[in-house]
Every structure is written in structure tokens, then in C-alpha cells.
Amino acid sequence: MRLYTFAVTPNNRKVVAFIKHYDLDVEIHQVNFAKQETKQPEYLKIHPMGKVPALVDGDFNLWESNAILTYLAAIFPETCGVPTDPKGRADIDRWLHWQSSHLMPAMGALKAGEETDLESLQPLLAVLDQQLAGREFILDELSVVDFAISVYLLTKLGRKLDYSGHPNLTAWRDRMSQMKGIVESQVKRPGPK
Numbered sequence: 001m002r003l004y005t006f007a008v009t010p011n012n013r014k015v016v017a018f019i020k021h022y023d024l025d026v027e028i029h030q031v032n033f034a035k036q037e038t039k040q041p042e043y044l045k046i047h048p049m050g051k052v053p054a055l056v057d058g059d060f061n062l063w064e065s066n067a068i069l070t071y072l073a074a075i076f077p078e079t080c081g082v083p084t085d086p087k088g089r090a091d092i093d094r095w096l097h098w099q100s101s102h103l104m105p106a107m108g109a110l111k112a113g114e115e116t117d118l119e120s121l122q123p124l125l126a127v128l129d130q131q132l133a134g135r136e137f138i139l140d141e142l143s144v145v146d147f148a149i150s151v152y153l154l155t156k157l158g159r160k161l162d163y164s165g166h167p168n169l170t171a172w173r174d175r176m177s178q179m180k181g182i183v184e185s186q187v188k189r190p191g192p193k
């Protein structure tokens with residue numbers, strides 16, 4: 001199994017973090033953007049939109065980071081990354097959709113400068129804080145959603161947000177930042193000489 005990825009973005013990091021957290025037998029291939037690897041005909045056969053991440057498992061090509069996360073959790077059930085009961089599974093879908101349809105667009109708008117007020121994220125942070133009340137992880141047990149969401153709040157932009165009114169979220173974010181997969185998927189930037 002091979003993951004095509006580009007380390008630095010949250011949609012890529014969430015998958016790499018999950019793989020590294022559980023030492024999954026998946027080869028991680030960093031694509032070469034400078035050489036336009038993702039726009040080459042060979043790669044477009046894997047991901048017709050020419051984006052990353054993408055997973056190749058034999059003759060099965062899968063793209064969309066959240067679909068890759070739930071597939072890996074199914075292939076490697078020892079991760080317990082996705083509950084198998086219908087309500088547990090629906091809860092996973094709920095939070096993965098929340099990440100892709102609310103958190104990502106809101107943070108994307110800030111990053112693109114279409115929205116300039118960092119406070120615009122506060123209602124979303126409040127929803128997450130409320131969910132985390134009395135819980136160690138978003139769905140009690142560590143699951144793919146913790147990886148999918150935490151990486152957004154650990155980006156450069158995520159680090160600028162005000163978490164002071166959200167104690168449950170603050171504690172979870174700190175906890176996630178110390179998890180093996182999150183630590184090992186961190187891109188180390190060269191420091192000042």
C-alpha cells in the first residue's frame with residue numbers, strides 16, 4: 001500500500017499522522033510539486049484531480065483524505081479508528097463532514113484573506129469544546145476524527161486562534177499535540193542559524 005502525500009498540509013498530515021501513530025504498513029511517498037508529479041498522466045490515473053493525498057492499495061486507488069482515513073481504519077482494525085456499530089460509525093461521519101464542510105472552509109477563508117477576523121472561528125471552537133466536555137477524545141475513544149480535526153488546529157493559523165474560553169478543547173489539543181503520530185508527522189523547519 002502506498003500513500004502519495006505532501007507533508008505540510010492538514011489534509012495530508014492527518015493521514016500521515018494516523019499511519020505513523022499505529023506504525024501501519026503503508027509506504028509514504030512525498031510527491032514532488034516542483035516536478036509537477038501530481039499533474040503527470042501517471043498520477044492523474046491515481047487521482048484525476050491531481051491532488052494529494054491519494055492511496056494505492058493494489059488495483060484500488062482512493063483519494064479524499066477522510067475516505068483514506070476510514071479505509072485505513074477498516075483495513076487495520078487493530079487501530080480501532082472507526083467504531084463498527086451504526087451509531088458510532090454515524091458519529092465518525094458527522095465529525096468528518098463537520099471538518100470538511102465547516103472547519104476547513106472557515107479556516108480556508110481566513111488563510112485566503114476572504115475573512116480577516118480570527119474570532120469568526122469562535123462558534124466552531126465552541127461546538128468542539130462542548131463535545132469534548134467530560135471526554136478525553138472527540139468520541140470518547142481515540143478515533144480518526146481526532147486526527148482529522150486536531151491537525152487543523154495545530155497549523156500556523158490554528159496556533160493563532162484564541163482557545164482561552166474553551167478549556168476542554170485546550171486540553172484535548174494539547175493531548176493530541178503530544179500523540180506519537182502527530183509528533184512524528186510534524187514537519188521540522190530549519191531554525192535560525
Ligand SMILES: N[C@@H](CCC(=O)N[C@@H](CS)C(=O)NCC(=O)O)C(=O)O
Pocket residue numbers: 009010011012038050051052053063064065066
Ligand atoms: N478534500 C481533499 C483536498 C485535497 C487537496 O486540496 N489537496 C491539496 C493539498 S491539501 C493539493 O493537492 N493541492 C495541490 C493542487 O491542487 O495542485 C482531501 O481532503 O483530500
